[in-house]
Amino acid sequence: GSGAFVPAVVVGTGYGAAVTALRLGEAGIGTLMLEMGQLWNRPGPDGKVFCGMLDPDRRSTWFKNRTEAPIASFLWLDVVNRPVQPYAGVLDRVNFGGMGVYVGRGVGGGSLVNGGIAATPRRSYFGEVLPQVDAGEMYGRHFPRALAMLRANEIAADWFERTEWYRFARVAREAATKAGMRTRFVPNAYDFAYMRREASGEVPRSALAAEVMYGNNHGKQSLDKTYLAAALGTGKVTIETLHRVTKVRREKDGTYVLTAEPIDAEGRRLAPKEIGCRYLFLGAGSLGSTELLVRARDTGTLPDLGVEVGAGWGPNGNVMAGRANTLLHPTGARQSAIAATCIDDWDDPAAPVFADVAPLPAGFETGISMYLAVTRNPERGTFVHDSATDRVRLRWEREQNAPAVAAAKSFLDRMNRANGTDYRYDLFGPRPKAFGDDFCYHPLGGCVLGRATDAYGRVAGYRHLYVNDGALIPGSIGVNPFVTITALAERNVERVLAEDIAR
């Protein structure tokens, strides 16, 4: 190996990782971040850093021959996905048997590709999901700090009511109201002031040019502009890109040694490196952090890891569905790609649903109202190591999403009845299908807080080894998760800095 040693390593550059690196850097601790994706700051031949959703090229997709968009068809036709050259693109879909998990790849992780929805969970549900966390401290300090750092902002109500770009959301609100459901604004990390200037033609368009999911060229206040910029600003944090961490072991003196496998953007393998550190923070997300620990346990490089590592995974009850509005309710050929509203029906005791009113910026009138429903599905998956291939697989059967589909169906059936409308059956593949239930955007769990770790993300069985990302949350949080991941990471790293780290 190269024999490099640094005080602290953070694996990944998503929400949990970015928070961790900033606070370590501020405390004066030399920190190296290792990210398997690229730094997205160089324009391609078209002058843009990211490609659009409607004309994807190789920048869209992490090493595949074809894009894998979630809404894969229109009128059952395979018109959405495109062949692409394999490349270190920004969006990955990790396909396990019963579940395709979307994740961001690059400096900023999920913040590069996600919808920016900055939702705070209900306090009662948060308390139920993470009972060992002091909710008073979270809601008093850590959530407000996370929202401020992430620059969460709300759409101006008067503009929302009159702009053509949110007709789709007003139509969805009317349908919800008829069904007796409450619609409200939801904060977003996309800068709504910038979006208004897009609408008036003062600045280049991004949300209003159907950009999201494969990156936003403007307006999105992703982590590279917030936490990571601040982390680099401490002068103590560096980021190595296109470095995938594949192995972790521990030396007798307590040093952790990582194997990193660098590649170039076309996927050519460069010489592997070994990097040693005193403090190791895993922020590679639910899939990434869990994979590293499951492999380390089952190949014997960290043999004291327990059975809870790999358990407690869930897709946050994610289900997508579209309703066909009547001709009286066009949703608009022009749609902002950024959601601004949600329907909060979590109080329905039989089938609690929190639904993002999702845009479908196709560029023509579709009449569709799209929803990403977050439901309360108690089913959980488990990660297992396959020794023959050294791959880590997710055990999750397709049927495990049945409770989520049932909740989404109860919610949308009510909406359809109240409005005399029906589902769209043509959006999720070649056969008629109303619910997108075989993919998710919100992977959570695998190294659950208080089980695989202590109450602050310290991994059970090892000193100075931490998980600080979505892997800590046990499969469900009731709303879009990145604000919770960020706030929880703030809380955990604060404690670790105070108690564990010699300065």
Ligand code: FDA
């Ligand atoms: P995150 O996944 O952000 O970061 C992990 C990073 O680690 C990645 O950059 C990855 O490349 C890197 N990595 C993984 N393994 C590695 C390894 N072995 N070595 C080196 N690097 C490695 N949430 C929300 O709240 N509001 C929303 O609107 C949306 N919308 C949305 C849309 C889409 C399309 C997606 C895919 C996701 C969302 N989400 C969302 C979910 C949200 O983006 C997600 O919950 C967070 O990004 C998770 O944050 P983490 O810190 O856990 O990891």
